[in-house]
Amino acid sequence: MATLTKPQNLRDVAAPGRDGVGASPMRPDGILKVKGDFAYASDLWHEDMLWGMALRSPHARARIRSVDVAAALAQPGVYAVLTHEDIPGSKFYGLEIRDQPVLAIDEVRFHGEPIVIVAADHPETARRAIAKIVVDYDVLPPIGPAQALDPERYGYVHAPADYKAHASGNIVHSQHIHHGDGDSAEVRALADVIVRGEYEVGMQDQAFLGPESGLAVPAEDGGIDLYIATQWLHVDQQQMCPVLGLPPEKVRLTLAGVGGAFGGREDISMQVHACLLAQHTGKPVKIVYNREESFFGHVHRHPATMVFEHGATRDGRLVFVKAEIVLDGGAYASASPAVVGNAASLGIGPYVIPHAVVDSTAVYTNNPPCGAMRGFGAVQMCFGYESQMDRLAAELGLDPVEFRRLNAMEQGSALPTGQIVDAPAPVAELLRRVKEMPLPEVANRRTANGPDLRELPGGLSNSTHGEGVVRGIGYAVGIKNVGFSEGFDDYSTARVRLEVIGGAPVALVHTAMAEVGQGGVTVQAQIVRTELGVDQVTMAPADTRVGSAGSTSASRQTYMTGGAVKQTAEAVRTVLLARGRDRYGWAPAFAASLRLSGGKVLTAAGEVVADLVDLLGDEPVDETTEFRHRPTEAFDRVTGQGFGHVQYTFCAHRAVVDVDVELGLVKVVELAAAQDVGKAINPLAVVGQIHGGSTQGLGLAVMEEIVVKDGKVRNPSFTDYLIPTILDTPPMPVDMLELADPHAPYGLRGAGEAPTLSSTPAIVAAIRAATGLPLNRVPIRPEHLTGT
Known part of the structure; x- marks a missing residue:
C-alpha cells in the first residue's frame, strides 16, 4: 500500500452540533496546513x-x-x-x-x-x-491566433499546410448568439451614441502552489x-x-x-x-x-481578443451590443468548447440589452493548451463589457455606477440566450452597496524621513517619495454561471452511513468530491450535522469506489455534492423515522413533523421522543443517492437560444488605487466587494472565497501573464511569473447578501468564481481614472502607464 510521509488527514471531523449550516466551524485541515503537517500528493x-x-x-x-x-x-x-x-x-x-x-x-x-x-x-x-x-x-513555423483565423492574410509565406494546427482545421468551437434584431440599420439608428472598443487579455496561469x-x-x-x-x-x-x-x-x-487547483x-x-x-x-x-x-x-486561461460595439440612447438606455471574441485554445481542445459557450452566453454582462449579436470562437494554435480556470470564459468578457460601460458612461456624461444600475438585469429579465432569470438578480443593489461603502483615507502617515513608504506605489523599494502619485476609483460588476451547462448531465453521488460507535451516533460521509482547498469537506459535515442532528461526522477518503461527484469547478460542489449529501442524509432520516413508526407507533403525520438534533428525535416543540442510539441499535442505516439539478439544454447552433445555465451569481467591486504616473507603479489601496451568495453555508469560508477570487483578479489586472513569443513560454517560474503576495493584497471589505435561489439546496449560490470577474475591470477602471489612459489590455505593466 502507498504510505504518506505525514499524517493522514480529513478522516475525522468531529465538532459540537452547533456547527451546522450557517456556522463557520474550524476547517479539519486548517491546523495541519498551517503547521506543515498536511499530507500533500508530493509527500x-x-x-x-x-x-x-x-x-x-x-x-x-x-x-x-x-x-x-x-x-x-x-x-x-x-x-x-x-x-x-x-x-x-x-x-x-x-x-x-x-x-x-x-x-x-x-x-x-x-x-x-x-x-x-x-x-x-x-x-x-x-x-x-x-x-x-x-x-x-x-x-x-508556429501558428498563432491570427494565422489560425486568416492564413491568407499572411500570403502563405510557408506552404498552406503549415497553417493548419490539426488535420481537422484550426477552429475548436464556435458559438453564435442572436437576440432581437441584432445589428440591423434600423436598430443602430435608435442609438444616439455608439462606442466601439478592442480589448485583449493575456494568458494567466492558475499558479497553484502544490x-x-x-x-x-x-x-x-x-x-x-x-x-x-x-x-x-x-x-x-x-x-x-x-x-x-x-x-x-x-x-x-x-x-x-x-495544493490548489483553480481549473488547472x-x-x-x-x-x-x-x-x-x-x-x-x-x-x-x-x-x-x-x-x-x-x-x-497544465492548461492555462485562454488569452482573448475582443471587439465590442455598444449603442445607447442619450438618456442612458442600452440599445444594442455586438461582440466578436477570439479565444486562443492552444494546441489541444481541453475545455475550450465549454469556455466558448460561456463567453458567448455571458458576453454582454448582467445588463438588459434588447438587441445582441455575439460571436465566440476558440482556435487551435501552437501556443500552450488552454482550458479551465476560475471564471471560465466569463473573466475575459467582463473586462471587455465593463470597459465599454465606463466608456459609454463617459460619452453620455453619466455616473458610471448609475449608468450600470439603469441597465441592470433583475429577476425576470431575459438573457441574450432567451433564458429568463428566475431567481434573485440583485445587480443594481450590489452596485449601490459597493458604492456606498466608506472610502479609505488618503495615505498621510509620516515618518522622521517623510511619508510612510509602505503606503506608496513601489514605496518599499524606495523608488518614490510620493511625487506623481494620483488616486483613482473604479467600479465593475459581473455575471457568472454555476454548475455544468448546455445539457451536460451534471450530478453528484453521496453515501451516508449512520451507526452507533462508542455509544454515540456517528455519521460516515463518502463522496468523490475533490477537496482542493475550497472547504467542501467542512461543508459536507455541516450539512450532515444539520440534517441528522449528530455531532460526530467522519469523512471517508474521496475515491472512485463511490459514484462520481463531478469536478471541483464551476462553483458547483457546495450546490451539487452538498445537495447530494443533504438528499442522502434526508433518506437516512426517512429510514430512521420509519423505524420509529414501527417501534413506537407514531402516526405518519406525527413522524413527518419530527426533527433530529443533539442525537435525539424531537417534536416541533422540542420534546424528546426517542434517542438515535436506540433507533439505530445494531442496525446501521446506509444510503446512497445521486443528486441532479434541473436540466439544461444545449444552445441552438445558429441563434444561441436555449436554457443553457442552471444558476447565475453576481458580484460587484469597487477598487481604489494609487498610481505613480511618472514611474508607472500601481498600488491597489482597497478592493471592496458586494456579492449575493443565496445562503452562506459557511460564512467565513465564503468571505475567504471572495477574497481569494478578488486577489486572482488583481493578479490578472496588474501582474500575471505567461509570456509566449513564437510559441515559446518565456517565464515558466515564480521568479518571472509574478503572483500577488500579502504585500500586494489590499484590505477587502465584503458586503454579503443572502437572497435565496428557490431551485438550489438551502437557496445557496456558488460563490467562488464571481469575484474573479469584476475585480480585474474595477482595478483597471480605477487606474484609468487616475491616469486618463485608455488601457485596453491586461495585465497592465509600467510601460503601459509611462509610454516607455
Missing part, C-alpha cells in the same frame, strides 16, 4: 517506488523525424523508457475532444509537449536518462491504484482506461492532498504517464513536477 511514498519523468519538446511546432532512446535505456538504474509505441491502448485522450496524444507521435504542437517518459530508481537518474535521449526535429504529483501502484489483479491530486477523479479514470487498456474496475483512483487540475497531466510506467515496470511510480514542468504540464 506520497512507497518503499519500492521508482521516479517518473518526461522529455518535453523545446519547440512549439515540429515534425519528429526519429527518437533514439538507446543511451537512456542503457543507463544503470533506468527501468523503462517509453514512447507512444509502448502504449497498450488508445494513444489519445481529452477532456471534451480526444485530440491530445498521451505522448507525441509524429509531431509536437506546443512548447513542452511530452515525447518520452522514463522510470528510474532516483530523480537524478531519470533526469540524466532524459538528457541522453536524442530527438531529430524538423522545426515548423505542483502536479501522484503515485501509481500496480495491483495484484493486474490493475492500477493511483493516488493523485486532481479535480475530478472519475473523468481522469474515464480518460485513462482506454489508454491503459483496462476496465474501470481495474483503474482505481484515490484523492491525495491537493481538471485535465490529465502526469496521471496517465505514472500509470503507464507502473504498468510497464510492475513497480510503484511517483511523479512530481518541478515548477517549470508545472507551467508546461
Whole structure:
C-alpha cells in the first residue's frame, strides 16, 4: 500500500452540533496546513517506488523525424523508457475532444509537449536518462491566433499546410448568439451614441502552489491504484482506461492532498504517464513536477481578443451590443468548447440589452493548451463589457455606477440566450452597496524621513517619495454561471452511513468530491450535522469506489455534492423515522413533523421522543443517492437560444488605487466587494472565497501573464511569473447578501468564481481614472502607464 510521509488527514471531523449550516466551524485541515503537517500528493511514498519523468519538446511546432532512446535505456538504474509505441491502448485522450496524444507521435504542437517518459530508481537518474535521449526535429513555423483565423492574410509565406494546427482545421468551437434584431440599420439608428472598443487579455496561469504529483501502484489483479491530486477523479479514470487498456474496475483512483487547483487540475497531466510506467515496470511510480514542468504540464486561461460595439440612447438606455471574441485554445481542445459557450452566453454582462449579436470562437494554435480556470470564459468578457460601460458612461456624461444600475438585469429579465432569470438578480443593489461603502483615507502617515513608504506605489523599494502619485476609483460588476451547462448531465453521488460507535451516533460521509482547498469537506459535515442532528461526522477518503461527484469547478460542489449529501442524509432520516413508526407507533403525520438534533428525535416543540442510539441499535442505516439539478439544454447552433445555465451569481467591486504616473507603479489601496451568495453555508469560508477570487483578479489586472513569443513560454517560474503576495493584497471589505435561489439546496449560490470577474475591470477602471489612459489590455505593466 502507498504510505504518506505525514499524517493522514480529513478522516475525522468531529465538532459540537452547533456547527451546522450557517456556522463557520474550524476547517479539519486548517491546523495541519498551517503547521506543515498536511499530507500533500508530493509527500506520497512507497518503499519500492521508482521516479517518473518526461522529455518535453523545446519547440512549439515540429515534425519528429526519429527518437533514439538507446543511451537512456542503457543507463544503470533506468527501468523503462517509453514512447507512444509502448502504449497498450488508445494513444489519445481529452477532456471534451480526444485530440491530445498521451505522448507525441509524429509531431509536437506546443512548447513542452511530452515525447518520452522514463522510470528510474532516483530523480537524478531519470533526469540524466532524459538528457541522453536524442530527438531529430524538423522545426515548423508556429501558428498563432491570427494565422489560425486568416492564413491568407499572411500570403502563405510557408506552404498552406503549415497553417493548419490539426488535420481537422484550426477552429475548436464556435458559438453564435442572436437576440432581437441584432445589428440591423434600423436598430443602430435608435442609438444616439455608439462606442466601439478592442480589448485583449493575456494568458494567466492558475499558479497553484502544490505542483502536479501522484503515485501509481500496480495491483495484484493486474490493475492500477493511483493516488493523485486532481479535480475530478472519475473523468481522469474515464480518460485513462482506454489508454491503459483496462476496465474501470481495474483503474482505481484515490484523492491525495491537493495544493490548489483553480481549473488547472481538471485535465490529465502526469496521471496517465505514472500509470503507464507502473504498468510497464510492475513497480510503484511517483511523479512530481518541478515548477517549470508545472507551467508546461497544465492548461492555462485562454488569452482573448475582443471587439465590442455598444449603442445607447442619450438618456442612458442600452440599445444594442455586438461582440466578436477570439479565444486562443492552444494546441489541444481541453475545455475550450465549454469556455466558448460561456463567453458567448455571458458576453454582454448582467445588463438588459434588447438587441445582441455575439460571436465566440476558440482556435487551435501552437501556443500552450488552454482550458479551465476560475471564471471560465466569463473573466475575459467582463473586462471587455465593463470597459465599454465606463466608456459609454463617459460619452453620455453619466455616473458610471448609475449608468450600470439603469441597465441592470433583475429577476425576470431575459438573457441574450432567451433564458429568463428566475431567481434573485440583485445587480443594481450590489452596485449601490459597493458604492456606498466608506472610502479609505488618503495615505498621510509620516515618518522622521517623510511619508510612510509602505503606503506608496513601489514605496518599499524606495523608488518614490510620493511625487506623481494620483488616486483613482473604479467600479465593475459581473455575471457568472454555476454548475455544468448546455445539457451536460451534471450530478453528484453521496453515501451516508449512520451507526452507533462508542455509544454515540456517528455519521460516515463518502463522496468523490475533490477537496482542493475550497472547504467542501467542512461543508459536507455541516450539512450532515444539520440534517441528522449528530455531532460526530467522519469523512471517508474521496475515491472512485463511490459514484462520481463531478469536478471541483464551476462553483458547483457546495450546490451539487452538498445537495447530494443533504438528499442522502434526508433518506437516512426517512429510514430512521420509519423505524420509529414501527417501534413506537407514531402516526405518519406525527413522524413527518419530527426533527433530529443533539442525537435525539424531537417534536416541533422540542420534546424528546426517542434517542438515535436506540433507533439505530445494531442496525446501521446506509444510503446512497445521486443528486441532479434541473436540466439544461444545449444552445441552438445558429441563434444561441436555449436554457443553457442552471444558476447565475453576481458580484460587484469597487477598487481604489494609487498610481505613480511618472514611474508607472500601481498600488491597489482597497478592493471592496458586494456579492449575493443565496445562503452562506459557511460564512467565513465564503468571505475567504471572495477574497481569494478578488486577489486572482488583481493578479490578472496588474501582474500575471505567461509570456509566449513564437510559441515559446518565456517565464515558466515564480521568479518571472509574478503572483500577488500579502504585500500586494489590499484590505477587502465584503458586503454579503443572502437572497435565496428557490431551485438550489438551502437557496445557496456558488460563490467562488464571481469575484474573479469584476475585480480585474474595477482595478483597471480605477487606474484609468487616475491616469486618463485608455488601457485596453491586461495585465497592465509600467510601460503601459509611462509610454516607455
